[in-house]
Amino acid sequence: MKSSPWPKGKKLVHLDLKGAPPRLDYFHKSIEIFSQLGADGLLVEYEDMFPYAGELEVLQAKDHPAYSREEILSIQDAAKARGLEVIPLVQTFGHMEFVLKHRSLWGLREMPQCLGTLNPHREGGVQLVMEMLRQVVELHPGLNNLHIGADEVYMLGEGEESKLWLSTSGRTVEQLFLSHVTTVAKMAKEAWPHLNIIMWDDMMRGMSLDTLKASGLVGLVQPMLWDYNAALDVDQTVSLLEKYSSAGLPELWGASCFKGATCVHTSVTNTQRHVENHLQWLKVAAAVSPAVKLQGIALTGWQRYDHLSVLCELMPLALPSLAACLQTLIQGHFGPEAQAKVTESLGITSMEVETLERTSVTDSLFPGRMLAELVVELTSMLNSEDVRQFENGMYVRGWLTPYHRRRRLANPLISMQIQSQAVMFLSVLEQKVEAVRKEMLRLYPDSTAQEWMEQHVSPVVAPLQRIVEDIGACLLEIVPQGDGASLAKP
Template sequence: MASFIPQVKQQHLTEAPRAFAWGGRLKVTLLMERRDDRLELHCRRLMPGMELSVREGAEGYAVRMEHVLAGDSGGQSSFETGVKEQSALDRFISVGGMDAIKGKPEGYILQVGEDAIGIQSQDAAGLFYGLQTLRQLVEQHRDIPAVTIVDWPDTAIRCMNYDLRQTYSKPERLEAYLAEFARYKTNAVLIEYEDKFPFAAYPELVHPKHALSREQFERLKLAAHEHFIEIIPLQQSFGHLEYVLRHDSYKHLRETEKSIGEICPSQEESYQLITGLLEEMIASHPESRYIHLGCDEVYSLCECDACRERYEGVRERAFIAFLNRLIAFTAERGKTPIFWHDMLDKCPEEELRHLDKRSVAMIWIYNGRNIDSDVSTLTEKFRRLGIRVMGAPAVRSFDWAEHQNYPVIVNRVDNLLQWAATSEKLELDCVVATNWTGPFSLGVPYGVFETTWYPMLLHADLAWNRRSDADTFIDRFLHQFHGIRPEVGHGKLGNYRIEDYYDIIWKLTDEVKLNRDYAELIAIMRDYEVATDKSRAIHKYLYRLELFPGDAAERRSLLNNYQRNRRKRDNVRPRMQAALERYQPEDMAAHFVLSRFYLHDYLERTIYREIGMNLEE
């Protein structure tokens, strides 16, 4: 059977004389309770050249596909001519009709017979997700076996993350990736634009080279809508405002001179600035139900004299007072405000009781073995006071390693699996896979977006189906994302497990049939790591010149290590630059490459030259 991502809830193979042969002329009937042009668009994309009939006024949403027989004029089929469209669908679907997904928004039923394929849902999004499952079937089986699939999501808001603060993909790729998210049944994306947002009222905050143009921004929104994805904008409002407070014109709003990313809540001008940014962000996202206020890691709270006096030195009091003003501002404009939980992690209940209940706390915990205990305690704390909770694991985060190149997958898999179990227990209706490009906008980039598809799709798998079989995920991913069947992968490499993806994909590049460029990028990043491995880096051996000054054997040993290391680095650098330019603007790719090679370049100019290392000797 197909390697589904996300893994479907129920599938039943049924007996049929033959499979449904995909291809040829298809007659397609699309029934909609209310017209949604997106469904027609996606039907045409999945089945180009089909004969499509669209009917409105049905009960729910459904699509039926059948072959156009010789001599068929393409007129109405018996499926279309029933007195009541829904009753015709109920006869076609043999597992109880809509009852199987009743009360399950975005659920669908897909049935493949020898002569027809039908998909049925209560809502437009559910029919869209049924089409995505059919797409996966079609891509893996030209002759589709007779099967009935009943499927629905466990999590209402299944969210990915664009972090545009450091390095990010070209705008056209950001658009294209939304389609990929939707393919795997993701329905939201949290976007932290920072200085890449095309602010009209604050042009001084717009990045001079890499900000989205207004046209690019509008296309991004259109692509999200087209694929049933809600954009949740993230506008930092308290901390992580380096891109604002670095400017001399806003420097006076810092909590202290040293706190370059944290704004002072006691200054009225701070509130005017932040609400000005929020106003523009809200107006630019009219279809978004939420706006994320950020508000994490505000480390310098109550350090200025004004805040210490006004809030009596109580950090949580200062935080809640300013946050409440932002919540009120946002809620009054029809949006539900979200904030990161960490500044209220240990907040006394007598202070937390003052928090505006119109807000949502998003709990982010990225490491540790006690996600269930930690998240449950925090969730109970917030819910007891009437505050809704959302969750945020990470598909890439700090992980004590700024030069990651690709995620620290052992940590990420563990975090995602723990969060899936905890989300089910706590019935969280929103889980975001945070995907950070760096610790903050002035930091070192962790890695590039394109190396994170593996944990992102694990999140998609678990957000839709919290009980998905994690043991089979790597096989399903390799099959679905790279076109490598399990028998091929295991036949070449033997045994491997869910956390082994980055260790094995570079060994399977000859077998990769899909998304080969991502596999090649990971292979290049691995070559970089081999070339700069700490155990081989020459600067780790330099102390021996102090121990054995003038010793020819010591110098020869150092020179051997230097030459081996240098040649490997010289080989990988242009390959890394060229690979990154597929995804990023040239200068942004160069920024990432420089972040990886700077130390080695610096040592070349200084200490290596000083001790006479060279490639010729």
């Protein structure tokens, strides 16, 4: 069924840099293709890739260098040259793991075991986030919009200071959340009156209309309602947008997803799932009343679920999905015309990266295409039944159990067959792994390649390597070695 195209406002591509930050050259190529695919702006979540200075220098990434000030400016120049607005996203309440993980800032956590949530009662906490905002804003000349995060503020109200605050009659966790966000938003508007302040909406979804009206956020913020579900509930989403509008917050954003929200450890993107999410968002946009002033939609592309979780799909694996999702919004459906636009733009024959045909052409139409193809092939090999279930096969379970390995007593003939099979698997995998590593290093820092390999390759390869080693040890104990060896000593 064809809907109307996305009605108005910007279509932002969200870049989550808390994992797999692209090398600058690949960043620039990505910006170029985003523009060609129909994006209007970038929502950039720098996290530890921003060149924080002074006392905040500790926030910079350690595994790889943060972007320099010059590189941040060059990213903006590349975007502006393509007509893309850059909107920085700085977390100021929840998901502050990259800040609060540092020992010097442990005291600003709401709960000792929760790295993500800032203690809203400490004056130093507000000073910290305002200094983060100041440094980011100053390195974005001509900025019009600023996103202050504030999603998933886990365990809020459970710290000792919060419990004391909540012990006063009439106070609620909702008010505690609103108090901090309002303070940050007010200070931001006072410092930069021209800026529109955007924030995630999820912590406000259960709040009553009266609570929202009295929150102090009216006139201060533009909520961004996110829902990444392929079966997004249209009526419920429309109702939420209408509630925010009725509460005095009519300027609203949507947030969909083109990658990084299927499963925490997914490595290959499913285009169709994300297209369906965007089709639902089109229904939402068509159903809201004129009172809801949609400012645009952010197509999120999560690189991690949080700062300490594993890597989600890398950008090259998600580019067909992004292209398809943008065309879905632009055309109001994903029919033959939209599909043709995607295939033409990227030089591909399939919407699903999993079924891309291998090509020998350059990746100029599809930056990172070679890496996408190689990762798909390697992932297929790593997930194959033969490799995954090798340790559970009849021969290993029958003749090479932990019992046999500890005693170094195994049937030589069968053990050598097992060893030969394992070595063959390892040889094939090693060739593909090296090809992936080489291509990944062209686009990403060494640390990203190392992390990806340890997360996706090592868990599969290590058991095979142990089998080969254990069989070798067993054979030394039971098979004669060398010309003068004998089966038994007198």
